[in-house]
Amino acid sequence: MSEHWSGPRYGKTIKVDNGIKAKSKRGDIGATWWSRRFIEVLESFGMGGRLTRGRNYARQGQVLSLSLSTSMVIALVQGSRPTPYKTRIAIKAFTTPEWQRIEHALAGKALYAAKLLAGEMPSDIETLFASLGLQLFPASSRELTMDCTCPDWEVPCKHLAAACYLLAESFDNDPFEILAWRGRSREDLLERLRTLRGTTRAVAAREEAPPLTKCLDTFWQRQTTSSLSFGDPTATVRADAVLDQLDAVPITVRSSNLVDLLRPAYLSLQPPSDASQIAD
Incomplete structure (x- = not known):
């Protein structure tokens, strides 16, 4: 007597109601030049037909x-079997020395960080990477590793392809994710840029100020009005104004803020308003 398979048959995709849907309803997926560039790169590797x-x-x-961590994207995709397939898209991250060069280059261009924070990838950022001998987007399929738990041997399978399209749309929402995919998270990158830009400003300030050894003869001389720039000579500057320039001081004394306690002492040092009373 012949036996017949009575178990579940897989072939028809199991529809889900709570999945992540692409924003694009027709045509190409990707609203910005950098997300479209990512898809173009994948298609240039001969993946166009399989991506579709x-x-x-x-x-x-x-x-x-869909989750993106440093150099790794992991997505769960519902196919024709009850258990969703797990897909992984990994890219070769830049090395630490390479990131140090990138960070110094970005720190030297304040507009780049400003555009990234505004949700925009600078149009010439690929040129910046090229000047460092690097490429922001993968240069070859060897830089990518893709795998899926489905039985389809083709790479990318439709599950991986779906993840790639949604990854492109995530780049639309936050261009920092492209950089995170390459090995540097948004928080770490911004912290490094703040540090580097602060260091650059300090160095510039030291370079602008003459060394003490060059101005010993005039250091203690009284400055004349010709060498100083004054504002309104009739304006009165409060002696406690300097306290208002400080960052918030998280110190209290008997429930009173330290700055408020210091203010009367500073005001007591207020010079007389009549300039004629000031001894020369």
């Missing part, structure tokens, strides 16, 4: 979750 198969998956919301 996952576009409908991305638009139907078959991707249940």
Whole structure:
């Protein structure tokens, strides 16, 4: 007597209601030049036809979750089997010395950080990377590692392709994610840029000020009005104004803020308003 398989048959995609759906409903996916550039790069590796198969998956919301960490993207995609498939898209991260060069280059261009914080990838950022001998987007398929738990041997399968499209849209939302994918998180990168820009300003200030050994003869001389720039000579500057220039001081004495306690002492040092009373 012949036996017949009575178990579940897989072949029809299991629809989900709570998946992540691509914002694009038709045509190309990717609203910005950098997300479209990412898709173009993948297509240049001969993945165009295979990527297209996952576009409908991305638009139907078959991707249940998508997370990006340093150099790794992991997505769960619902296919034709009850258990979602796990996909991974990894890229070769820049090395520490390479990131140090990138950070110094970015710190030297304040506009770059400003645009990134505004949610925009600078249009010439690829040129900056090229000047360092690097490429922001993968130069070859060897820099990418893709795998999926589905039985399809093709790479990328439609599950991976769907994850790639949603990854491109995540780049639309936050260009910092491209840099995070390359090995430097948003928080770490911004902290490094703040440190480098602060160091650069300090060095510039030291370079502008003449060394003490060059001005010993005039250091203690009284400055004349011709060498100083004054504002309104009739304006009165409060002696406690310097306290208002300080950052908030988290110190209290008997429930009173330290700055408030110091203010009367500073005001007691207020010089007389009549300039004629000031002894020469």
